Amino acid sequence: PRVCCRIACVSAPSVYQRLKRLESEDASAVLLEFDRRFSIYGDEFIFYDYCNPLHLPEHIGAQSFDIVVVDPPYLSEECLSKVALTVKFLTKGKVLLCTGAIMEEQAQKVLGVKICKFIPKHNHSLANEFRCYVNYQSSLDS
DSSP states (O other): OOOOEEEEEESOHHHHHHHHHHOOSSEEEEEEESOGGGGGGGGGEEEOOTTSTTOOOTTSOTTOEEEEEEOOSSSSHHHHHHHHHHHHHHEEEEEEEEEEGGGHHHHHHHHOOEEOSOOOOOSSOOSSOEEEEESSOOGGGO
């Protein structure tokens, strides 16, 4: 079966795990994550440290993912700016960012994404309002 959608989950292990449960023949996903406990996913796990945003394995080519789903580990301009370098390297175009509402202006600036009407629900109560941002037409914004 031909894979038509390659998805990179950057610091978003719960999204990656959900995609794995869907087991679609049309899509494949990899997880770029700092927490090495996720190395149980074998070749689909790529160690990732946002402090070294372009330190990626050679087999990960530029613009090799149809969409990048990213949940930066910290609510800071520095973290988002560095993660944005990774996202821009990986994506063919589409970006879905999940981060705090307070990061809206910075997200627009570094990734060209806009906040969605959809408000994600989080299993753990977060101190900050959590939002989704995209740079493409999406049902998350209707």
